[in-house]
Amino acid sequence: MDREPPARPSWQAAPCPPWCVVTHREDDPPADRRHESAAQSLPVTLAGDSPAELFVALSRLEHEPVEWVFVGQAEIGGQHLHVSRESAHRLAQALLDLSGASIHRDL
Ligand SMILES: [Zn+2]
16 A cells, blocks of 8 residues: 655645654744754853753755754754854864864863
């Protein structure tokens, strides 16, 4: 027995990317018509030694080809970055380089 693909809202031109976990609805406002991955939670220490939780997730607006990596706090207006995948790779490498340099300096 063949299974039918899940129904998509009329505004969604193509199936979701494989990483999308959003259930899209016909009445989603245009600004919310985006694909989003599951978020990874990272405990961090911010300046001033305050503990915080950052989230990392991938997103793409339905009508745009560019995927964005979000790194930031869950609260609206919280500290965050929204960078392209290529920029995320450069940022990750810079963080690795700096953390490695710091480890060597501290030894
Ligand atoms: Zn989606």
